[in-house]
Each structure stands twice: as structure tokens, then as C-alpha cells.
Amino acid sequence: MPTTEIIRQFDPVKDNLLNILHALQNNHPHNYLTEEALEETARYLKLTKAAVFGVAGYYSMFSLRPRGRFIVRVCISPVCEVMKIHALFPVIEKELGIKAGETTKNGLFTLETAECLGQCQEAPSMMINDKVYNNLSGEKIREILSEIRSQNS
Amino acid sequence: MIQETRIVLKNAGKIDPENIEDYLKAGGYEGLRKALSMEPAEVIDELLEAGLRGRGGAGFSTGMKQRFTSETCLRCPQRYVVVNADEGEPGTFKDRVIMEQDPHLFLEGTIIAAWAIQATKGYIYLRGEYADSIKKTKKAIEDAYDKGHLGKHIMGTEFSFDVEIRLGAGSYLCGEELTMLESLEGKRGTPRIKPPFPAEKGLFGMPTLVNNVETLANAPLILSRGKAWYQSIGTERSHGTKIFTISGQVNKPGCYELPMGATLEQLIELAGGMRNGQPFKAALLGGAAGTFADSSMLKERMTYDNLKEKGATLGSGAVIVLAEEDSVEKILHNCLRFFRHESCGKCVPCRTGTTMLVKRSEQLLKGDADSKALVRQMLHESELMAATSLCPLGQSPILPIKSAARYFLEH
Numbered sequence: 330m331p332t333t334e335i336i337r338q339f340d341p342v343k344d345n346l347l348n349i350l351h352a353l354q355n356n357h358p359h360n361y362l363t364e365e366a367l368e369e370t371a372r373y374l375k376l377t378k379a380a381v382f383g384v385a386g387y388y389s390m391f392s393l394r395p396r397g398r399f400i401v402r403v404c405i406s407p408v409c410e411v412m413k414i415h416a417l418f419p420v421i422e423k424e425l426g427i428k429a430g431e432t433t434k435n436g437l438f439t440l441e442t443a444e445c446l447g448q449c450q451e452a453p454s455m456m457i458n459d460k461v462y463n464n465l466s467g468e469k470i471r472e473i474l475s476e477i478r479s480q481n482s
Numbered sequence: 483m484i485q486e487t488r489i490v491l492k493n494a495g496k497i498d499p500e501n502i503e504d505y506l507k508a509g510g511y512e513g514l515r516k517a518l519s520m521e522p523a524e525v526i527d528e529l530l531e532a533g534l535r536g537r538g539g540a541g542f543s544t545g546m547k548q549r550f551t552s553e554t555c556l557r558c559p560q561r562y563v564v565v566n567a568d569e570g571e572p573g574t575f576k577d578r579v580i581m582e583q584d585p586h587l588f589l590e591g592t593i594i595a596a597w598a599i600q601a602t603k604g605y606i607y608l609r610g611e612y613a614d615s616i617k618k619t620k621k622a623i624e625d626a627y628d629k630g631h632l633g634k635h636i637m638g639t640e641f642s643f644d645v646e647i648r649l650g651a652g653s654y655l656c657g658e659e660l661t662m663l664e665s666l667e668g669k670r671g672t673p674r675i676k677p678p679f680p681a682e683k684g685l686f687g688m689p690t691l692v693n694n695v696e697t698l699a700n701a702p703l704i705l706s707r708g709k710a711w712y713q714s715i716g717t718e719r720s721h722g723t724k725i726f727t728i729s730g731q732v733n734k735p736g737c738y739e740l741p742m743g744a745t746l747e748q749l750i751e752l753a754g755g756m757r758n759g760q761p762f763k764a765a766l767l768g769g770a771a772g773t774f775a776d777s778s779m780l781k782e783r784m785t786y787d788n789l790k791e792k793g794a795t796l797g798s799g800a801v802i803v804l805a806e807e808d809s810v811e812k813i814l815h816n817c818l819r820f821f822r823h824e825s826c827g828k829c830v831p832c833r834t835g836t837t838m839l840v841k842r843s844e845q846l847l848k849g850d851a852d853s854k855a856l857v858r859q860m861l862h863e864s865e866l867m868a869a870t871s872l873c874p875l876g877q878s879p880i881l882p883i884k885s886a887a888r889y890f891l892e893h
Contacts, residue, residue: 344605346668347651351610374668387670387826388651390610402611406572407766407816408802411730444654444820445572445769446611449729449802450736459613 332366359395397432397439403455406445412452420467484748490699491739494583502625505586513702517594525598532709533721538694539797541786550681551691552599562690563596563604570654571769573800576725577695579737581615585622591698596643604645654824659692672828673873716742720785731757731805747780760805768797770817771878773885810890815843817882832876835867857891
């Protein structure tokens with residue numbers, strides 16, 4: 330969907346800013362907010378460019394740089410630490426061949442750390458885009474990633 | 483063994499959360515019907531006398547908060563209800579369970595709150611990562627509109643109320659009420675100076691009530707079953723239930739609703755006991771902005787007041803259990819790292835303080851420095867931060883540090 334159409338789904342009120350940014354980012358194949366999209370949002374809501382860029386840069390769910398189609402967000406909170414996520418994180422890094430904050434060369438995955446995802450009853454946990462994966466183990470992680478790969482190759 | 487007292491979670495897992503008919507069959511929206519037959523001030527009195535207190539962590543009287551909001555600025559053209567659904571405290575997932583399994587319950591509570599303070603517009607500030615909660619809440623709102631429980635002339639009365647979802651975007655700090663209002667206004671999530679409190683000058687400068695999901699989920703029950711019933715649950719001074727989310731080294735981590743005043747020991751037993759029978763070492767109560775408890779706290783009654791008296795917190799109801807093999811230092815370090823990540827940077831003591839505390843706790847973990855001196859320094863610095871920071875984030879690191887020092891660290 331073109332940027333203008335996405336933005337115009339929302340009323341031009343300031344309190345819609347975060348909802349608009351979410352919609353714009355989710356619509357972009359590289360999961361990020363482009364400069365043009367932010368500028369258009371600023372014009373639509375009658376905000377300064379600085380205000381909109383400031384907001385986009387502040388919240389950790391938004392990215393100002395292109396990312397992969399799938400954002401792997403691994404919870405590193407105290408509960409997941411007790412449940413030994415630190416031992417699994419290297420497995421994910423190795424499987425993807427990237428470190429936290431990086432994107433795979435084929436543009437499929439970006440690896441990120443996340444604060445508590447609220448899935449503590451079945452920790453350790455991660456999210457890939459909107460989907461939650463719990464009770465992670467090395468084997469389970471490999472299965473999840475290879476399934477996504479095979480569906481998107 | 484103690485049994486769960488499921489009042490807020492009574493429908494959880496039993497009804498289809500996406501079918502309003504199921505909720506109605508279970509007695510849903512009767513609390514709202516009752517509320518609308520009463521004067522707004524009577525609704526507030528009912529909640530006040532029932533003894534309902536904020537379940538987000540602060541434990542402030544909900545009725546008082548509603549009364550303040552309803553009595554300020556009578557000439558203001560607008561009053562708002564904001565639902566704090568931005569659950570982000572590590573180890574906490576009670577609001578997610580309510581939203582995913584019984585979204586109409588807190589939505590009904592929201593409409594009751596709106597009637598009580600005579601608000602005509604509400605926002606649900608929902609955590610951006612909670613995809614399933616967002617989906618279920620959206621559906622609940624649509625269905626409530628269809629049934630005439632939202633919108634114009636609710637249940638055939640003169641009362642009208644609209645509610646919309648606004649998504650958070652990954653900032654823990656936005657779970658703090660004044661920061662949430664900044665964020666709702668389309669700004670960066672940084673705290674405001676208080677006073678003025680939201681009750682006087684909240685969203686867009688108007689009187690605003692900010693209530694947590696679990697708090698609001700209690701309101702329909704109190705209205706439909708009466709304050710006397712509610713008062714009969716819990717202890718003499720703390721009424722009702724609390725949903726605890728217990729995680730870590732227990733056999734059955736999860737969400738358990740217990741009467742106020744249950745003990746940590748009872749909760750652990752209910753959660754299947756210690757994982758693989760390991761010895762209990764500690765519990766982190768209330769998440770990162772919470773306190774460590776050792777085995778001397780196992781038999782203490784978990785109420786807001788009793789835990790406070792003992793230097794501990796009930797907070798959001800998060801209970802992270804550690805066994806002998808776990809390191810309190812490591813978990814403390816994780817909490818401090820979390821605060822560094824989430825500090826918004828507005829107050830210098832918090833911005834630099836959270837970074838300094840992480841450095842010191844790294845040294846503590848390495849064990850190559852004088853640990854007594856390090857802990858003393860961390861205590862001193864976190865105290866300074868607490869005294870000089872605007873919002874609860876800068877005031878929080880002292881909680882896990884002080885309690886860890888008290889029970890576990892050399893100092």
C-alpha cells in the first residue's frame with residue numbers, strides 16, 4: 330500500500346502518531362521507517378519533522394534503518410536469564426550467522442535483543458515478527474528458523 | 483494446599499474471548515448495568531469502600547483516584563479514562579492473560595470507570611509487542627459497540643463513551659502514568675513533573691484517570707456482587723485478590739490468582755514447588771523495580787502494607803524464583819542493565835546513574851574489586867538517583883540493590 334494511503338487511514342490527530350508509525354513500518358518490506366514516510370507523517374499531523382523523527386528514534390520497536398523481513402527478538406530479561414537464554418543466544422547467532430543488531434546478507438532475518446516479552450510462564454522466549462515462540466531449546470530454534478527459511482526461499 | 487480464588491480470572495480458559503455472547507452468558511456487563519443505575523458518585527463510593535487498590539504496582543486506592551478525577555476542573559470540556567495496558571515489568575504477564583482470555587472484563591471496567599468520572603472518551607494504551615492482546619481487545623471493542631455497550635446511549639441511557647486502542651512501541655517507561663500521557667499525545671516517552679497529577683491536568687491538559695487493566699477488571703465484579711462480598715476476600719486491611727505471575731525455578735510457572743495475604747510459600751507450593759526439588763534461594767518480588775526476598779520472607783503475608791513494612795514490594799505481582807544454583811548478583815546485574823536500557827535520559831542522575839550502576843555490578847560479577855566497597859557505592863549512588871530523578875525509573879534501582887545487599891551481598 331502506498332505511504333499516503335496508509336497514513337490517511339488514521340485521523341489527523343497527534344495521538345495517532347505511534348499507530349501511524351507502526352502501520353508504516355509493518356507495511357515496509359524491510360520493516361523500517363523511511364525518511365520520506367516520516368516527512369509525510371509530519372505534514373499530515375502538522376508536526377515538525379524534528380518531532381516525528383524524535384519519536385521514531387526514541388521507541389525501540391521502530392527502526393530508521395532497513396531490516397530483514399523477519400525480526401527475531403530474543404528476550405534477555407531476568408526470567409529468561411534464569412531459564413538460561415545466555416546459553417541459547419550463541420546458538421541463534423551461529424544459526425543466523427549474525428550478531429545482535431545485524432541483518433543476514435539475504436535480507437531475511439534481523440537479530441535483536443528484547444526486554445521482557447511477558448511470556449515468563451514458558452521462558453525462554455523470543456518473537457519473530459508478531460509470533461511468539463516459547464520453551465526454546467537449541468533444537469527448537471533450529472527448527473523454527475529452518476521452517477521460515479524453507480517457506481521464504 | 484491453598485487453592486486459587488479465581489474472581490478476575492473466573493472466565494479465563496472457560497469462555498471464548500472473541501465471543502461476546504459467551505461473556506454475556508457468564509454474567510458479563512451486569513456490573514455496567516448496575517453502575518448505570520447508580521449515580522456516578524455512588525459508583526466511586528462503592529469501589530472506595532470495597533477497598534480496591536491499584537493493581538499496577540503502586541497500590542493506591544482506586545476509588546480515591548476516581549474521586550479526585552471526577553471532582554477537579556468541573557468546567558473542563560473533556561475528561562479521559564486511560565487504560566494502562568502497557569505491561570512491561572519483567573516477570574509480569576497478568577494483564578496479558580486478562581486481555582487474551584477475557585478482554586470484555588477489563589473493557590466493562592473501563593466503561594464503568596468512565597461513567598464514574600463522567601468521561602466520554604477513553605484510550606487503551608496497549609503494549610506494542612502484545613499482538614494477541616491487541617487482536618482480542620480490538621474484537622471486544624467492536625462487539626461492545628455492536629451490542630450498544632460502547633458509543634452513544636450506552637444501554638439505552640444518556641451516557642456516551644468511546645474508546646480507542648493506542649499502541650506502545652517498546653518503551654518500558656511509558657507504563658508510568660505521566661509518561662504514558664506524553665506518549666499518547668504523540669511525543670517521546672519522557673516523564674512529566676508532578677504535581678499536577680493526571681487527575682488535575684492529564685491527557686491534553688484535561689482531568690484524566692489512569693487505571694491498570696487488572697484494577698479495572700475488578701470493578702465489574704465489585705459492582706455486580708457488592709462491596710461486602712469483595713471485602714470478605716483477602717485480609718482485614720487488604721481486600722480482594724491479586725494475580726501473581728510466578729516464574730523461574732518452579733515446576734509450574736504461571737498465573738495464579740490468590741486472596742490478598744497469601745504467602746510466598748503458598749504460592750510456590752501452588753506453582754508445583756521448586757523445580758526438580760532444588761532448595762529455594764531467593765525471589766525477586768515485583769520485577770526489576772522490585773525487591774529480593776530470602777527464605778525469611780516465605781511465611782510473610784503478601785499484601786501491599788505488610789510487604790512494605792518488611793521492606794519488600796508487592797508491585798505488579800511478579801515473583802521470579804531463584805534456586806541455589808542461581809546467582810543473585812547476575813540477576814541484579816540483569817535488572818540494572820534493564821534500567822540502563824530503559825532510562826529516557828531526561829534526568830541526568832538517572833541517565834548517568836544507570837550506566838554507572840551497570841559498570842559497578844560488572845565489577846562485582848568479575849569479583850576483582852573490593853566487593854564491600856562496591857556494594858556500598860552502589861547503595862549510595864542509587865539513593866542519590868532516587869532523590870533526584872523525576873519518575874519511578876530513576877527511583878527504582880535502589881529497590882533491588884538494597885534488598886540484594888540486605889540478604890545476599892557482602893557490605
